[in-house]
Amino acid sequence: MGKAPPRHAAAPYARVKQHVKAQLARGRWRPGALMPSEAELVAKFGVSRMTVNRALRELQGEGLVDRIQGVGTFAARRTRLSSMLTIRDLHEEIEARGHRHRVRVALKRQERALPWLARQLGLETGAAVFHTRIVHLDNDAPLQCEDRYVNPGVAPDYLKVDFTRTTPTHYLLEIAPLWEGTYTIEAAVPTAAEARLLGIERSEPCLVIARRTVCQGVPVTFARLVHPGSRYQLEGVFEA
Amino acid sequence: MGKAPPRHAAAPYARVKQHVKAQLARGRWRPGALMPSEAELVAKFGVSRMTVNRALRELQGEGLVDRIQGVGTFAARRTRLSSMLTIRDLHEEIEARGHRHRVRVALKRQERALPWLARQLGLETGAAVFHTRIVHLDNDAPLQCEDRYVNPGVAPDYLKVDFTRTTPTHYLLEIAPLWEGTYTIEAAVPTAAEARLLGIERSEPCLVIARRTVCQGVPVTFARLVHPGSRYQLEGVFEA
């Protein structure tokens, strides 16, 4: 009945997956072309259908193939250059470099939501929101100016937190462990206030990340992260 | 024996997955805490082990749990803010918006690799490399200045391609369908030449992406993509 991977050999599903992947890499199927059905691969490799299914399902997850029920499996049409950009908590990122992370809390108060912000947080215009502005220092060099707006309904004690001991990100992740959200990345010049806090010229290009976070369908926080272009860059890997 | 998803209800593996995910979201297990074993979930949900296994395996893939053979399943220790940044081929991206995509080929020739470039492409200093500089226009507005260096060993006919009909990205993807690589994103001012080609001031902040691509372990291409900050931004989603 059930077999197990013989010693240090690859598991059957992995072999099937690798075989198909290699063929794709060699361009055996044009994008959008019909590929072998599960049944064909079952016959070819002498494995069960579940095994083939897992291999193909994982390839689908990696964006290498498209599968349509009732139709077939196809070589991925649009090569999706999906890139993984791992955004770690800035505190961890700085410490990982062996640098000191310090913060300067420039602002910490309750405000009334302007229309654009109310929309981002799913509140009424004029509703109460928490607002902090924190400058993150990497070995005393300003690395990020973080303007953060928080939905009071989700984190009622947000303003009581000592942000010299915990980053907003870290605190919010404790309250609401699972996040999802959208963000934009752009290059822009800082506002006058940001330039002053970051100790840079108003003309210096900055990498600006705007991030909206939702937890369980409820908007949690909106953040604007401004980084001096000369001192900060994002890194990532991509595939396919 | 085999059951199927009853009408339009969620599949059992999805129910198990969702259940566990919801508990994680509510902080039922501290990071690193031991979670129910497969056997327990089998009993609790009255499904087969394979079904539970798939649910947990996918949660592992999403970084929500850590699994150790012979030990157990644990709530993920480090919350990984992995963000997906889908970088589509610029041609597709522009056309998807319903705009016209045109290109201006500013440069197309063979050069000798400087040390930094040779290192990026895994060649000897002074080795021949192909170099193109192409400006991409979105409805006649310059959107990207693409400086691309290509390993001649991988794409010997690169310089013969008519880039008014095919983008370099698209052409290279045909030659080597599977990619992987690294990139950096930063904010910077353009060079004088770039500013001229993009029709912007030298002081305008630009979003600069530097991308190194490898196929099957062989360096394929290095690209520097410069975008006017006022006309371009990256978008993405993130999770966890």
Add this chain to the structure above:
DNA sequence: AAGTGGTCTAGACCACTGG
């Protein structure tokens, strides 16, 4: 109707870990 993928099951063997 035939073919495809989507999924579930019950049982099995294995490798690994810990007491």
Add this chain to the structure above:
DNA sequence: CAGTGGTCTAGACCACTTA
């Protein structure tokens, strides 16, 4: 040793698409 996850199988029912 018992418990855990890793994996495979053979057969099954289903929904969907196409002819």
